[in-house]
Amino acid sequence: MNQPLINFEDYSIAGLIFNGVGCLFWVVAYVILVIEIRKKKFVEMPAYVAGANLGWEFVWSWIYHPNTGLLFALSYQAAFLLDCFIFYSVLRYGTKQPMNxxxxxxxxxxxxxNFGxxxxxxxxxxxEGFDTLIGANSGYIINVILSLQCVFLLMQTKDTGQFSMVLAWSRMLGTGLISVSMFFFYPENHFVQFLGISCFILDNTFIYILWKRHGKLFGALSKA
Structure with missing residues (x-):
C-alpha cells in the first residue's frame, strides 16, 4: 500500500476524524463480540449477514484499500481478522439463532x-465504478441489512441476556460517526447518506428494544 498515513489531500480533517473514530468503535465492537462469543457460545451477529460482512472486508482489506490512508486501511484489516473468528463462530454456533x-x-x-x-x-x-474509493456504497448496503437483521434477531430471541448493550452502543456509534463523515466526504452522495441515516434509526431501534427488555439503557457489566 503506497499511500500516506492519513490522506489530508483528498479528505477534510473533520471528516477524517469522524470516520477514524467510527472505524475505531467498530473494531471495539468486534473485540466485544469476540469476547461475548467465547463467554456465551452464542453469536449476536445475524447468521445470514456474517458472510456479507466478511466478504466485503476481504475485498477492501486485501484486493482494494481505502484511499483515506494507511491507518484506515489497517483498521479495515484488523476488522477482517476479528471477523474471521466471528464467521468461524457463526458456522459453529449460528444454528442457536432462531431458524427452522x-x-x-x-x-x-x-x-x-453467501461469503463467496x-x-x-x-x-x-x-x-465497475459503482462504489466510492473507501467502499462506502457497498459497505452501507450491507450495513443496512445488518442493522435490520439485528432488530429481527433480537425480536425473535427470547433470552435478551444473550445480547450486549455495550456492543449495541459501540456498533451504533461506529456506524453513526462514519455516517457523519459521509456528509463531509460525499456531500452530493445522497444514496449513502440515506443509508447512513437508515442505519442510525435501526441501530437506535435495536438499543431501545433491548433497553425495554433488558431494563438498562447503558448495560451493566454483568450483562455487557
Whole structure:
C-alpha cells in the first residue's frame, strides 16, 4: 500500500476524524463480540449477514484499500481478522439463532456460498465504478441489512441476556460517526447518506428494544 498515513489531500480533517473514530468503535465492537462469543457460545451477529460482512472486508482489506490512508486501511484489516473468528463462530454456533430445522441442515453451506457471493459482489461493485474509493456504497448496503437483521434477531430471541448493550452502543456509534463523515466526504452522495441515516434509526431501534427488555439503557457489566 503506497499511500500516506492519513490522506489530508483528498479528505477534510473533520471528516477524517469522524470516520477514524467510527472505524475505531467498530473494531471495539468486534473485540466485544469476540469476547461475548467465547463467554456465551452464542453469536449476536445475524447468521445470514456474517458472510456479507466478511466478504466485503476481504475485498477492501486485501484486493482494494481505502484511499483515506494507511491507518484506515489497517483498521479495515484488523476488522477482517476479528471477523474471521466471528464467521468461524457463526458456522459453529449460528444454528442457536432462531431458524427452522430445514435451514439448519444446510446452514454451513449457505454461509459459505453467501461469503463467496459478497466477495464477488463487492469486487465487481468497485471494479465497475459503482462504489466510492473507501467502499462506502457497498459497505452501507450491507450495513443496512445488518442493522435490520439485528432488530429481527433480537425480536425473535427470547433470552435478551444473550445480547450486549455495550456492543449495541459501540456498533451504533461506529456506524453513526462514519455516517457523519459521509456528509463531509460525499456531500452530493445522497444514496449513502440515506443509508447512513437508515442505519442510525435501526441501530437506535435495536438499543431501545433491548433497553425495554433488558431494563438498562447503558448495560451493566454483568450483562455487557
Amino acid at each position: 430445522p430445514e435451514t439448519k441442515k444446510h446452514f454451513a453451506l449457505f454461509c459459505v456460498i 457471493f459478497w466477495i464477488i459482489f463487492s469486487y465487481l461493485f468497485r471494479n
